[in-house]
Amino acid sequence: MIDYTPLYAGLQHIPELRTWLATLPHQIAEGLSPARWGDLPDWQAVLEALPDITPSSSEIASEVRIGSAGDITAEQTAQLESQLHRLHPWRKGPWTVFDTFIDTEWRSDWKWDRVAPHLHDLNNRLVLDVGCGSGYHCWRQFGAGARRVIGIDPSAKFVAQFYALKKYLGLDKPVDVLPLGIEALPDNLRAFDTTLSMGVLYHRRSPLDHLRELRETLRPGGQLLLETLVIDGGAGECLVPEGRYAKMRNVWFFPSTATLESWLRKVGFTDVKTVDLDRTTVEEQRKTDWMRFESLVDFLDPEDHSKTIEGHPAPLRATLTATAP
Known part of the structure; x- marks a missing residue:
């Protein structure tokens, strides 16, 4: 379920990032190596076990809210919560996923409310979020109008958490979290x-x-x-x-x-x-x-x-x- 094919296709149309494709797939493969992350197979199993539900709507501009309670059965809610808890700890959020509220350690929405007024208009901008965790602020940036958001964070668990939510927010959305540190970016990328x-x-x-x-x-x-x-x-x-x-x-x-x-x-x-x-x-x-x-x-x-x-x-x-x- 962790699939960067849409990202690679999208970067083909961004001249400044196209050359990164020569090294990026290998970097991602190294960042998601089971030899490095012994629990990675368990996290991937969580992604496979998430229930298939189509949200009636989603909101990422004023908060991150996926679907509604009416989209999901009680059995699916239990399955969803059980699998998401297997990705503990959840640091950045909060996230509302159908009938489940992921009350994360950080109220990242409060930080967003502080920093967002100082960002230039994000409409149609290409955004990089360094140390993005599971991507909460990436979604808020996309909700503010960014045309593509790339988050980087070396933790594979954060990538798994991101994909658990992207399953419902839209796998085709131009928002990605990569298992990389900033040193992996090409020099003088500009x-x-x-x-x-x-x-x-x-x-x-x-x-x-x-x-x-x-x-x-x-x-x-x-x-x-x-x-x-x-x-x-x-x-x-x-x-x-x-x-x-x-x-x-x-x-x-x-x-x-x-x-x-x-x-x-x-x-x-x-x-x-x-x-x-x-x-x-x-x-x-x-x-x-x-x-x-x-x-x-x-x-x-x-x-x-x-x-x-x-x-x-x-x-x-x-x-x-x-x-x-």
């Missing part, structure tokens, strides 16, 4: 009208290299939307945790917004602006029946939610926009 990187920068050992990689995905004049963890502070200030941050191990740099703006200018971006600052709350990120592991409340000082459990400043997220040269 193809996308809009590139988003949300919740990725602090996981990169070299943040300036990541910003340069993002710049190279964009056509001249294209828009970057960058969302990441930051700290309060002035120009030049940056937190580099020696150990964990909010129990995360793979974290590196937390700059101030002034520092981050200077980094973006240093790699060549123009029109750099910080457009939103928001403190993550335990209402926005929390454990649910669809994500039963630890979540934000477990990562904060139980006596003082302004600090992480390690004593660092609690998560503060900044959204910045910039223009590619």
